[in-house]
Every structure is written in C-alpha cells, then in structure tokens.
Amino acid sequence: MNRKVALIPLTIGVLLALYPVAKLATAQPKPQASLLFVQMAQKIDYKKSDANSGVMTLYDVPPHTMFFTDRPNRVVGNVPTSAFVSKWTTDKGPNGFASDPPNAAVTVFESDGAKTAIVELRNPRLDGNNLSYDVKVLQGIGATQPAAGVLFIDNFPEAWARDAFAAENR
Numbered sequence: 001m002n003r004k005v006a007l008i009p010l011t012i013g014v015l016l017a018l019y020p021v022a023k024l025a026t027a028q029p030k031p032q033a034s035l036l037f038v039q040m041a042q043k044i045d046y047k048k049s050d051a052n053s054g055v056m057t058l059y060d061v062p063p064h065t066m067f068f069t070d071r072p073n074r075v076v077g078n079v080p081t082s083a084f085v086s087k088w089t090t091d092k093g094p095n096g097f098a099s100d101p102p103n104a105a106v107t108v109f110e111s112d113g114a115k116t117a118i119v120e121l122r123n124p125r126l127d128g129n130n131l132s133y134d135v136k137v138l139q140g141i142g143a144t145q146p147a148a149g150v151l152f153i154d155n156f157p158e159a160w161a162r163d164a165f166a167a168e169n170r
Contacts, residue, residue, distance in 0.1 A: 033069040033073035033075050034069060034155035034156070035067040035068070035069055035075070035155055035156050036067065036068055036069070036070075036152060036153065036154065036155055037065050037066065037067050037084070037152070037153035037156075038065070038066040038067070038068070038150065038151070038152055038153070039058060039061055039062075039065050039066075039081070039131065039150070039151040039153065040061065040062060040149075040150050040151075041058035041059055041060060041061050041131075041148065041149055041150070041151070042059055042060035042148055043058075043059040043060065043146050043147065043148060043149075044056060044057070044058050044059070044106065044108050044144075044146065044147065044148070044149035044151070045057045045059070045146040046135070046144055052136055052137050053134070053135060053136045053137065054134075054135060054137075055132055055133070055134055055135070056106065056119070056121075056132065056133050056135045057130055057131070057132040057133075058130065058131045058132075058133075058149075058151065059129075059130050060129050060130070061081055061129055061130070061131045062081070063080060063081055063082075063129070064078040064079065064080055064081060065078060065079055065080075065081045065084040066078045067079065081126060081131065082126055084124075085124045085125070085126045085131070088124050089123075089124065097121075097156065101120050101121055101122045102120070102121055102153050102154040102155070102156070103118060103119070103120055103121075103138065103153075103154040104118070104119050104120075104121050104151050104152060104153045104154060105117070105118055105119075105151070105152045106119055106149060106150075106151045106152075107149055107150055108144045108145075108146075108147040108148070108149035109147050109148050109149060110144060110145050110147045111145075111147075115140070115141045115144050116140055116141070117137055117138075117139065117140030117141045118137075118138045118139040118140055119135040119136060119137055119138060120135065120136040120138055121133045121134075121135055121153065122134040122135070122136075
C-alpha cells in the first residue's frame with residue numbers, strides 16, 4: 001500500500017511536468033485575419049461588353065482603400081489605393097487577386113433606391129482618382145444609371161495589406 005501511495009505524488013508530478021508539452025502539441029496557430037476591402041466613389045458607372053461582363057469605373061475614389069476584418073481579429077485600417085492596385089496586379093501567387101480574382105458587392109445609390117450586384121473583379125486600372133475594373137456580373141443588376149456607390153471586395157490575408165502599405169512607404 002505504501003508503494004501505491006508513493007506513486008500518486010510521482011504520477012501527479014509527471015503529469016504536471018508534461019502538461020505544458022501536451023498543451024503546445026495541441027495548440028492551434030492563430031488564423032491569419034482575412035481582410036475585406038471597401039472603396040467608395042462619387043459615381044460608379046458600368047458599361048456592358050456582353051451579357052454578363054463589362055467595365056465598371058469608380059470616379060473620384062479616395063486616395064486610400066479601407067479594410068477591416070470580423071471577429072475575432074477586429075483589424076481595421078487603410079492602404080493607399082495606388083498600392084492596393086499595384087499589389088493586386090503584381091501578386092501572381094496562388095491566392096493573389098491576379099490569379100484568383102475576388103468577388104465584390106457593389107451598391108449604387110440611384111434616385112429610385114439602392115441597387116446591388118455581386119461581381120467578380122479583374123484587371124484594376126487607376127487613372128488619377130478614377131479606378132476601373134473588368135467585371136463579370138455573378139448576381140443582381142446587369143446595368144445601372146451612374147450614381148454614387150460603394151464596393152465591398154472579398155477577402156485576402158492580412159499580410160497582403162501590410163506588404164502593400166510597406167511597399168508604398170519605401
């Protein structure tokens with residue numbers, strides 16, 4: 001019986017000593033934040049080229065593109081729009097926007113109400129403070145009257161915005 005009693009503290013000691021190792025082995029890495037981008041415009045115009053595609057131009061876009069995440073990360077910030085476009089066109093990685101075009105929700109605020117479409121964005125082009133995209137309409141409106149609006153661009157890893165911002169400030 002004394003051997004059993006002596007083994008209990010020893011067993012507890014070994015388990016306590018191994019707990020941090022077991023905790024590290026099962027710890028999950030913190031997932032990288034996934035950014036959503038926001039671009040506003042005084043006017044958004046869409047010109048159809050065929051049934052489901054065309055060119056969307058955002059006029060008088062601010063010099064910065066905003067980004068944010070949802071829970072649990074709650075990251076918010078902005079990146080210069082010129083850096084955003086530059087990073088987009090040069091990132092040829094498997095998850096880069098150049099090789100994996102993002103979806104976006106575009107809403108225009110026409111006189112008879114807000115109209116929204118889901119589009120796929122490609123080939124951004126910044127000309128002064130006007131920003132154009134080749135778009136494929138995935139859902140929603142196929143044409144609108146030019147009007148003020150906002151574009152919510154689907155996600156990309158947090159490091160992407162940090163890299164784009166760092167490149168702009170070199």
